Amino acid sequence: MASLAERRVQEVEMVDEAEAPVNPQARPEELRILEALLFAATEPLDQSTLAKRMPDGVDVKAALEQLQADYACRGVNLVRVANKWTFRTAGDLSWLMTRETTETRRLSRAAIEVLAIIAYHQPVTRAEIEEIRGVVTSKGTLDVLLETGWIRPRGRRKTPGRPLTFGTTEGFLSQFNIEAIGDLPGLDELKGTGLLDSRLPTGFSVPSPSDDPTLREDEDPLDVGELELALAPAAEPETGEGGGES
């Protein structure tokens, strides 16, 4: 059966050789394959998905790094987001890229603050968010953020009232072009001040934000069906992982 596909490819190659003056072998095949796959994909691809399409014996990681270096100075860069690889237009060309069709989500100042607190303090409860901001968080603010798909309820804190804990999603990393949650801008400085510790005055242990879906010791899992209710939009990035690959 496979030979059918092979024959097709051979035909294509013959045509191309006749027409194109350039020898494709001038560039390592694994780089060409990676370029083609990553250019064509609609979603960022992880290394193992890429490896499946590569010839045997290729060091995919090394090839990806080589490709990233190749494109570093180009108008299109190879970036790593949430441990997946994708091509994106270079950040410094954003002035060029404004498209009237694109509607950028304008978040309220409150929503931006809450998002930042969730990103830097996750997992975090609504009460903890409010303690930092010194003001009650409106339901609407959280709803807007859940709708973006950038945050999700991840569990319940094992404290009286069992409040929801919130964290960020892969969509958040993708939106802000962050490779992993540890690469949040200014995180090291924040940790240095000790201000990330929710208890005052500053203590010794400075927690690091973590979007690791594994629940912490003081977190309970969400109840069955909870994700499907009002919080559904936030649950998408998780369930979407399987769907995206299919």
Next chain:
Amino acid sequence: MASLAERRVQEVEMVDEAEAPVNPQARPEELRILEALLFAATEPLDQSTLAKRMPDGVDVKAALEQLQADYACRGVNLVRVANKWTFRTAGDLSWLMTRETTETRRLSRAAIEVLAIIAYHQPVTRAEIEEIRGVVTSKGTLDVLLETGWIRPRGRRKTPGRPLTFGTTEGFLSQFNIEAIGDLPGLDELKGTGLLDSRLPTGFSVPSPSDDPTLREDEDPLDVGELELALAPAAEPETGEGGGES
């Protein structure tokens, strides 16, 4: 009070500019712009559209040609379609852009019957199959069998009308887990397993099948080009001999 927020933003912007690690000036700006525009565009762009977004004084045509040359040996090529420019997967890598899914189909009873007769009585013509079965064989039944790759036309019988003779392929052997066609059970074995009635009249025989590709005395070879026509799938084992070893 708004000025407070503005001031903060300005400070942040300064920080971000200092962070940018790559020197974009390593590559001509017009090429970077073209790359980004063509990459992000939802449809092919023509030269004048591109020119509007470019800095003044840039020779867009020359830049496009330069970019085309840059990408000629890559996995993604800059191609011109209907006088518009777009990135496309390199032709020789188009096989990457397909995903094969298998769907399991059951063979019809008629198809299994025809296949069985071809297996035992090969090389056999359609008329001979019909004589044994006592019913006309539909074109569809043979087509399905050819699609399975388990049978192939192997020659033409040297009789009026020169009908095609059919035989089984290596795919047939592997599908039914038979080492050689001669291992198909004979008369006594079929009787022993109860598949054949033991009271069959004398003179009833089951042939000893042979799938030897060598044409028999009453067979002519297939005409040149016949393999590539409608019967292509069945022809695989012949043409595939070279490909299979590669």
Next chain:
Amino acid sequence: MTAEILSFETGKPAEVADGELSLVVDVEGFEGPLDLLLALARQQKVDLAKISILALADQYLQFIEAARKIRLELAADYLVMAAWLAFLKSRLLLPEPPAAERPSAEEMATALANRLRRLEAIREAANRLMNRPQLLRDIFPRGNPEEIAEIRRPKFNATLFDLLTAYAVQRQQRVLRSVHLARRTVWSLAEARASLERLIGIAEEWSCLDEYLLNYVVEPSQKATVFASSFAAALELVREGEMELNQSEAFAPLYFRKRPAQAAGAANAPTAE
């Protein structure tokens, strides 16, 4: 910047009637009392760690007092903070009571300064976050991703058993069909005669032909042909003098016996031939 003045009890944005909108203009842009404090602290233009909490408390209280004079509608949060700051101010101004169990006024002031620092830090982080190149705002994915074509490959299912069964069934269907037909139709005269000859060999006395035949015929479908052939054969045997037949009336059972060797012993017959 949208104002989000929140009611202390409900946590929902305070509803402000259109007519009163102008009254809240002065606090628009503040995200609660901490935000207001931070803005005031910023006006001191010093490091938040070195800020004078006392001076800050004074500024806040003056602001609240001014707001109350013009009957500005303030969320309860602001008033609670004002009360707390008034208390803190009095504690800071009075000499510290010895061996206090509760936190000292200095500790409370430091805690407030730290809260302000933390809020400011997270705001700066938020701004840096929002100023990152964002997807679909600053940076873009491939605008026209290429479709991954799906090739459906049929996989056919058939087992060797299917194959052999199909073959055996077809072959013997053709062969056995003709054999059956021959057996059913041809119960030849010769066959019938041979059977009757075997029968009369043991039938010294009158016997019912029908019963014999019924015993002999296994398949009901062959009944007619067996009767017909047997009757014809019987008549032939009678003509040859091998057997005798007897029937009392039409459609009555036929009786037969081997013809006695001592010529025609018709006297013993139940009825005449």
